[in-house]
Amino acid sequence: MSIVKDLDPAAPLLTVEDLNVRFPTEDGLVHAVRGVDYTLRSGEVLGIVGESGSGKSVTSLAVMGLLPASARVSGSVKYRGQELLGQGDRAMSRIRGKGVSMIFQDPMTSLDPVYRVGYQIEETLRVHDSKLSSKAAQARAADLLTMVGIPNAAERVRSYPHEFSGGMRQRVVIAIAMANQPDVIIADEPTTALDVTVQAQILEVLQTALSETGAAMVLITHDLGVVAGIADRVLVMYAGRPVEIGGVEDIYYEPRMPYTLGLLGSLPRLDSSTKQRLTPIKGSPPSVVNMPPGCPFAPRCPLHVAECDVTEPELVDVGGGHTAACIRIDEVRKAHGEAAAVFDETADDRLLGSEQPADLSAAAGTEDVGAPGDPVGERTDPAPQAGTGSLLDATTTPSTSTDGDRR
Amino acid sequence: MTATREPILTVRGLEKHFPIKGGGLIKRTVGAVRAVDGLDLDLYPGEVLGLVGESGCGKSTTGRAILNLQPATGGSVKFEGRELVGLDRKAMRPLRRDIQIVFQDPYASLNPRLPVFDIVAEPLIIHGLTKDEAELRERVRTLVETVGLNPEHTNRYPAEFSGGQRQRIGIARALALEPKVLVLDEPVSALDVSIQAGVINLLEDLKERLGLSYLFIAHDLSVVRHISDRVAVMYLGKIIEVAPRDELFDRPTHPYTQALLSAIPLPDPRRERSRQRIIITGDVPSPANPPSGCRFRTRCQKFANELTDTQREKCLTVEPPLESRGPAHQSACHYAAATQVL
Incomplete structure (x- = not known):
């Protein structure tokens, strides 16, 4: 009730400050998200990239208040100036779908198999508008399905999810996410479960959804190609923290954090005929249980010096709204996005997962x-x-x- | 480059149909999923042949049928002139020394109850290739080092290794018998990008050093372009285009290949945003009931937008055969035309 009234139209759309998420496990407290800060401006697409286990999905679940009760969340998440952390489920359901909506990775499980897809869309509409007649809701559901490119929408509203293919289900999920004209859509790996030709279709539908609703989007993915095409700004996560944030061209052409550079150098290129060797990053991401002090990327970093192990570097401004968490930014700058200048192409993997020293x-x-x-x-x-x-x-x-x- | 040499592996008209059983007490066969439906391939010595396609197109089934892990229901697979289709387990065993497979999921393909030493040693023991314990140890050690792992860690269990390391263990096991051909079934798709690159480099090195031939099955065309010498594109159980690597990526002639290449996002913001994209509609049809004539016509942008009704008639009724489009380049389309899409 109060939450909707307290919204401040002048405040930034979504502000996340010092977000921390810890999960108690048998092995100890897993510190999955270790201080995430970002601001989402209206109309922009923020891409969050990182490898599995980097905390990118947990971050967005925390924003939506969808983490299990055992999770310990601290920090601040503000939607239009209104604090979301600590809100009860009732208050959150006024925000979810209407203010901030979410598209999940797996369209096979994010729809309820026992309800018709039309009903699932109508439900979203009527939850936020009790005065909406069922007839109007039905008509709007069919409109939404047409908008996301489902043919014969007036008939397909009566289908069950299992009657749709993966790509079609993801279209339904997108229709639900855009049903109430949200300000923010959080899409968590929306195309990962799909084939490339279907992925191209869904990315186009997402662009449609953004232009129809005028929403801003947080796009979480591990696919650097998807981010290159759609994001305005990019946040790179590593071991539960943002290690680099910047405009999409800065991140791809002038990265300042060795991890970003390494990721780009690890990618085989579809558009290059030269058989250039890839430059893998040695080792694997650290376990987020009992993190040692210092930069979490240090054990894998070719630019590692003793100073890296002392304290974890903060994000520092490198110009033009571009920040990176590294004390050797100047060395990374010299590479100008060429990973081979910093990383070598060793195929050795003997250090991984062991507690052995780096030498x-x-x-x-x-x-x-x-x-x-x-x-x-x-x-x-x-x-x-x-x-x-x-x-x-x-x-x-x-x-x-x-x-x-x-x- | 390979045209004059004899292929080491020849696949002709390979078929793998899975019966669909009806309901009720008597399970009658009511149809068949035509997962692989008349597939021709040649793999030359020292070559990497990429086999690409979307999920459900039959590329993994092809790999398994070639190895006789799932017996083919028709066609022929010849390894160095010897027919493999129809061989039973016993007759197949000596040939397994020469053809090995690396599976997609390194979490499922290693026995969690065996230490790494036993996993890598198992093929050597089964094939009776070592005289004594000391020799076995030495061989396992060399194998584990070859794939870039620490031989001190062979007493550990798979669970103690990361995904990339496990895939290296799977590769060491496949190399144990010194095979000539490796079938790599999506060997890197379960791995994160930074780990994947290391495994790709390892596979490239091993191929050069051991003179292996790879059938590299993958859905990721960037990886395939990076590692392959030739590339074959599959759609609904058939090869629809095959060409040397750069020829396929620079001058694709089949509308499906063009759409596939066009659909892949490039990790380069300026190029990605200035591209013209061909977006094909719909999903892959069911392999239990493929469309008549050309299997791709239901999604084909050319069929939908460019062809006249009389031209379409041919797509509807006649299945296009693989025809030559240049040196070593073949594609199966009645109206093939090379286009640049990257």
């Missing part, structure tokens, strides 16, 4: 008990030489056993 690969090489000529360094060598007496030679010429340990 293990050198140590493992010297104490190696294999054949004396066994080239430990070879596996990182992009152009290995022959005649080193390893498995590899034995295999290329299986008839001539060169080292005696393989037949």
